[in-house]
Amino acid sequence: MSQEDSIPVTSFSQFELIEPLNKAIEMAKYSAPRPIQATAIGPALEGRDVLGLAQTGTGKTAAFAIPCIEHLLRRNKPGPRVLVVGPTRELVTQIEEEFRKLSRGTQLRTMTIYGGISEKPQIKKLERRPDVICACPGRLLDLLGQGYVDLSRVDTLILDEADHMFDMGFLPDIKRILGHLQKQRQNLLFAATMPREIRRLAEQMLVDPFVVEIDHSVPASTIEHALYPVVEKRKAEMLRQLLQQDDFKSAIVFTRTKRRARQLAEKLDRDGHRAVALQGNMSQNQRDRAMKGFRQNNFDILVATDIAARGIDVEQISHVINLDIPNTPEAYTHRIGRTGRSEREGKAFTFITEDDGEMIRAIEKSIGASIEIITLPGFEEALLPSRTGRKNSSGKSNRSRPSSRSSSRSSSRSSSGPGQGRKPKRRRSSASSDSSRQNSGGDSSHSSGNRSPQQRRNSADRSASPAGEGKSRRSSRPGSGSQQRSASSSRRKGNSDSQNR
Ligand code: AMP
Numbered sequence: 092m093s094q095e096d097s098i099p100v101t102s103f104s105q106f107e108l109i110e111p112l113n114k115a116i117e118m119a120k121y122s123a124p125r126p127i128q129a130t131a132i133g134p135a136l137e138g139r140d141v142l143g144l145a146q147t148g149t150g151k152t153a154a155f156a157i158p159c160i161e162h163l164l165r166r167n168k169p170g171p172r173v174l175v176v177g178p179t180r181e182l183v184t185q186i187e188e189e190f191r192k193l194s195r196g197t198q199l200r201t202m203t204i205y206g207g208i209s210e211k212p213q214i215k216k217l218e219r220r221p222d223v224i225c226a227c228p229g230r231l232l233d234l235l236g237q238g239y240v241d242l243s244r245v246d247t248l249i250l251d252e253a254d255h256m257f258d259m260g261f262l263p264d265i266k267r268i269l270g271h272l273q274k275q276r277q278n279l280l281f282a283a284t285m286p287r288e289i290r291r292l293a294e295q296m297l298v299d300p301f302v303v304e305i306d307h308s309v310p311a312s313t314i315e316h317a318l319y320p321v322v323e324k325r326k327a328e329m330l331r332q333l334l335q336q337d338d339f340k341s342a343i344v345f346t347r348t349k350r351r352a353r354q355l356a357e358k359l360d361r362d363g364h365r366a367v368a369l370q371g372n373m374s375q376n377q378r379d380r381a382m383k384g385f386r387q388n389n390f391d392i393l394v395a396t397d398i399a400a401r402g403i404d405v406e407q408i409s410h411v412i413n414l415d416i417p418n419t420p421e422a423y424t425h426r427i428g429r430t431g432r433s434e435r436e437g438k439a440f441t442f443i444t445e446d447d448g449e450m451i452r453a454i455e456k457s458i459g460a461s462i463e464i465i466t467l468p469g470f471e472e473a474l475l476p477s478r479t480g481r482k483n484s485s486g487k488s489n490r491s492r493p494s495s496r497s498s499s500r501s502s503s504r505s506s507s508g509p510g511q512g513r514k515p516k517r518r519r520s521s522a523s524s525d526s527s528r529q530n531s532g533g534d535s536s537h538s539s540g541n542r543s544p545q546q547r548r549n550s551a552d553r554s555a556s557p558a559g560e561g562k563s564r565r566s567s568r569p570g571s572g573s574q575q576r577s578a579s580s581s582r583r584k585g586n587s588d589s590q591n592r
Pocket of ligand 1: 120121122123124125128146148149150151152153189
């Protein structure tokens with residue numbers, strides 16, 4: 092059955108879910124299903140395998156959690172019966188929170204498994220036979236190896252952010268985990284992009300999958316994007332200026348290196364901002380404290396490396412500021428996915444130097460639109476990257492910048508076609524009914540800095556090093572950009588500090 096054939100779903104009641112689950116959905120204040128939920132929950136309830144191509148913030152967690160909870164409540168059997176595997180501690184924590192939220196008022200037990208903290212509490216929870224395990228691959232395999240986890244009863248496996256797990260070198264671990272599971276099971280695989288290796292994994296793992304594709308590489312349409320030219324040494328100064336804007340509420344500022352994240356957070360703190368760092372050199376406790384503080388509004392600014400780009404779901408982040416441009420278009424999508432969540436408005440500002448031309452082109456191609464360039468008054472000395480093909484039109488603005496009237500915009504927006512507004516053109520939910528559509532995910536090439544997959548795997552699951560320093564991918568949509576440019580490598584050259592990320 093293709094998505095196009097299915098009856099449109101506009102209410103959760105159409106799924107005829109078990110009453111406690113309906114109640115939990117109501118308590119979560121989910122009034123209507125999101126597109127990915129409207130399309131994927133039905134087939135998943137029928138027991139079908141699902142391949143979901145969806146960006147973060149689309150509601151994909153509930154799209155798989157709801158059918159899992161329904162199955163768990165309808166067939167009361169000893170656990171663990173649902174295994175969710177994800178790349179980072181932050182992500183699996185959020186997935187478990189979503190499971191807990193949606194099983195409120197029931198007896199279901201959920202738990203997380205990840206490295207970097209003591210095994211003991213996890214082993215204790217395992218003894219109580221949880222129904223749902225949300226795990227990072229490394230620690231899960233450790234506990235499996237020691238005989239603390241029995242996955243023989245798992246009848247539903249979810250791989251979330253499978254493309255990210257592949258980037259981080261987790262694919263061999265995932266294959267080992269698959270070896271511990273019974274063959275008769277339902278598989279749900281979610282990814283934002285579909286590199287060749289993940290497509291191959293999906294072909295091996297999924298039986299006649301229902302394919303749902305929701306705007307898988309296009310950032311939320313509620314996000315306003317802008318590029319700010321600046322010379323490297325004045326980035327902190329420009330940041331301070333932007334943080335003075337009226338509409339600033341809270342921000343994640345992304346830096347390329349851990350050291351820079353730490354130093355910048357300290358500097359902002361000295362300036363009187365409530366800022367905290369989140370980077371891979373911090374202990375799990377420090378990271379948890381930083382995240383908790385940010386979530387609870389004790390901090391307004393989280394200065395993070397890419398570890399925070401994925402999975403983190405904090406509402407009301409008004410700004411994502413890329414102090415350093417990300418290394419891949421996918422990292423851009425994931426970073427800026429931290430704002431504009433749940434259909435809120437958000438701003439994504441990227442500081443650019445003259446070396447960033449190639450990456451700007453790759454990002455614009457990936458999101459299918461040109462991003463406007465804003466020259467802040469006082470920062471006119473910054474040269475525009477030559478490869479953007481645009482000229483710095485400082486002083487020739489015909490429109491006012493959101494909060495600084497005197498700044499200028501370059502004529503960077505596409506002058507042709509739709510999407511001329513601030514936001515990139517957004518493809519509406521495109522229901523993909525055949526696997527050839529998935530294949531349009533394009534090829535993948537890896538630009539993972541100078542670190543080996545094993546180094547990245549270890550750092551993500553155990554020692555909390557940044558995630559999301561992933562691959563690059565050629566655009567899957569020929570002609571999707573409002574300006575046709577040749578595909579350029581999205582690998583950054585001369586990235587001398589990638590080791591330090
Ligand atoms: P996710 O893409 O799973 O990270 O979800 C993004 C956010 O949307 C999370 O905070 C969810 O709790 C929230 N969410 C998911 N489904 C719905 C819904 N149907 N209505 C309102 N919020 C939702």
